[in-house]
Amino acid sequence: MKLSRKAVAGIAGAVLAPIVVLVGPAGLASAHGYVNSPASRQAQCASGAVKNCGDIQYEPQSVEGPKGLKSCNGGVSRFAQLNDDSKGWKVTNIGKSAKFTWVFTARHRTTNYQYFIGNTKVGDFSGNNQAPVGDVTHTVNLNNYSGRQKVLAVWNIADTSNAFYACIDVNVG
Structure with a gap:
């Protein structure tokens, strides 16, 4: 035929x-990523540990917004639940230093990774303008803090004007 x-x-x-x-x-x-250990708010939604999270439960890696923000939702209104401190987020007990691990669904060249408690930067790690080759873990010193804290982790991208955001609820002590 x-x-x-x-x-x-x-x-x-x-x-x-x-x-x-x-x-x-x-x-x-x-080309996105988020903190999965300790479980960030979006990781908790994706795993079902926290319910009624809206769209973030399907795409925890998508909290992307302009660089320089200090919000858990990265300025993305459809992920506003991430900013709700009363939602019942699971808190991870940690020591005076903590390891935060980013996972990526794809990779961007990276300027740096930053960690904040409130408006205070508690960690800053260079990305050397390289794309991460696997998961990335940083050890952040939290000696000046105790009790329940909300850590904002920021992945600043080198090849766009955006960053990825993740909030992690921890109990330092």
Whole structure:
């Protein structure tokens, strides 16, 4: 059976279309990350540890906003639940230093990673303008703090004007 050129082109298009969709623009949009250890607020929503989180439960890696913000939701209104301190976030007990681990669904070249309690920067780690090759863990000194704290972790991207944001509820002591 000999197929016409139109038939061959149609079959090729049908076979290639799903591949283009998977690796095309959606692939570019998935370059995200978040803190999963200790479990950030978005990690808690994604795992079901905290309920009624809205869209963030499906895309914990998507809390992306302009650099320089100090909000858990990165200025993204559909993730506003992350800013609600009364939501019942699980608190992780830690010592006077803590290891925070970022996971990535894709990688960006990185300026730095910053950690804040309130408006005070408690950690700053260079990304050396490189894309992370795997999960990234930082040890942050929290000697000046005790009790329940909210840590804001920020991944500042080198190749865009945005950053990724994650809040982690901890009990230092």
